[in-house]
Amino acid sequence: MEKIALYVHIPFCKQKCFYCDFHSFQGIENIMDRYTDALIAEINRKAHKYEIKTIFIGGGTPTYLHLNLFEKLLKCIGDLKLCEDVEYTVECNPGTLSNEILEIMKENKVNRLSIGLQACQDNLLKVIGRIHNYKEFEENYYLARSKGFSNINIDLMYGLPGQKVGHWEESLKEIVKLKPEHISAYSLIVEEDTVFYRWYEQNKLNLPSEDEEREMNELTHTLLKEAGYEQYEISNYAKPNRECRHNLVYWNMEDYLACGTGASSYINGTRYKNLSNLDKYMEAMENNLEEYEEVIENSREDNIEEFIFMGLRKLDGISEEDFRVRFGATIDEIFSDIIEKHIKEQLLIRENGRIFLSKKGIELSNYVMSDFMLA
Ligand code: SF4
Missing domain, CATH: 3.80.30.20 (tm_1862 like domain)
Incomplete structure (x- = not known):
């Protein structure tokens, strides 16, 4: 199960x-x-x-x-x-x-x-x-x-x-x-x-x-x-x-099921946002209808961005191996310049197969993360 x-x-x-x-x-x-x-x-x-x-x-x-x-x-x-x-x-x-x-x-x-x-x-x-x-x-x-x-x-x-x-x-x-x-x-x-x-x-x-x-x-x-x-x-x-x-x-971007009005699930790379309107939500549930406000199948790029944004919130950051297994490419193949730039600025640290924010990087986390946008 x-x-x-x-x-x-x-x-x-x-x-x-x-x-x-x-x-x-x-x-x-x-x-x-x-x-x-x-x-x-x-x-x-x-x-x-x-x-x-x-x-x-x-x-x-x-x-x-x-x-x-x-x-x-x-x-x-x-x-x-x-x-x-x-x-x-x-x-x-x-x-x-x-x-x-x-x-x-x-x-x-x-x-x-x-x-x-x-x-x-x-x-x-x-x-x-x-x-x-x-x-x-x-x-x-x-x-x-x-x-x-x-x-x-x-x-x-x-x-x-x-x-x-x-x-x-x-x-x-x-x-x-x-x-x-x-x-x-x-x-x-x-x-x-x-x-x-x-x-x-x-x-x-x-x-x-x-x-x-x-x-x-x-x-x-x-x-x-x-x-x-x-x-x-x-x-x-x-x-x-x-x-x-x-x-x-x-x-860690693992799967979660969310129930209730306006709640968002993330399952197998797809986001399901429940109906935010209370009446519509209750009516749908009463009638056993599978209705959502939005269903978004994340692209590979979406998943990569989210993995980085979410992962860098953690003090131990991102595992390079997890990245490779998830996305079939090394993190350097996609972000080597950005990673190098932020390591030089002392905002990112790379150690023992992980990449994480430094103390200064945590303070400037929005700036660092915005550089990882793929769109
Ligand atoms: S209004 Fe918002 S912050 Fe206040 S108790 Fe309700 S959910 Fe919590």
Whole structure:
């Protein structure tokens, strides 16, 4: 049986955060029931032919689903053929974890939680539109630990409006004290179609300067390294052997099946994007129709580009042998000039059959990666 990673998308949030452009909505709780049934129909139709090696239920806020629906979904996933050592993550928002929901997760084999905290200062949480405060996060975190969850990720974000270097330092230090197994530290990107984008255009977003942001980035490396976290991807840090295996599937360009509205699968070199329109998605699933918003058969060039872009996000970069096996050509046959140029600029390093970004290269990763475009 072929092994695959499974992503499951829950598009509900209690309130939309001001920076968020994910496919998620507030105020549509009335369709939770119908959506869950449609999602279960899709999972049952597509996932039984695989053995599932990792699962990630994301969104949106999966833990915002009504408890009975959440349990129904987890039972459906639990009936799939899961690998013995499956990594099974649920994304949670602080303030949404209770005894009941944690017990449901435990009973249904969830073994990893990813908690979106973002910052430790209540005023900053408010500025970015989060609905929880730090205390609620801490209570939820300890509750999860007391229920035996021994693999927890915490998401943090820097470059926030009004955030000073001192705030970021405080957030990192506070979180490190809690000893989560994994920390994601993203810098804020102001995306179109968000409240922040509107404010940005109106010059109302008081973002940190480039220098401050660079300092925050530096602090992240230093403090997390001191605390025993290994950076293994541009924005991700883990204790030994606690890297997120599900995300590594994306970065290694392995196959994954994604269920839910707007979710994209990648199977045998083809991308299948599910219907983003909620009504159309639910209707298609209810009628057992295999309908997609887009099906794109990646060209060899697309696959090569994606392999490089995704691979260079990892600190250990790209394996030259993997490249050769996948594409039937050595990486030098296609990119020797570019590789040489960036090695000279000390942005890329070539060592023991791998090519990866240097420290300076990570800072300038967009510049390096753009050179690998084939079109
Ligand atoms: S909770 Fe997560 S998915 Fe929902 S709006 Fe906020 S960042 Fe976006």
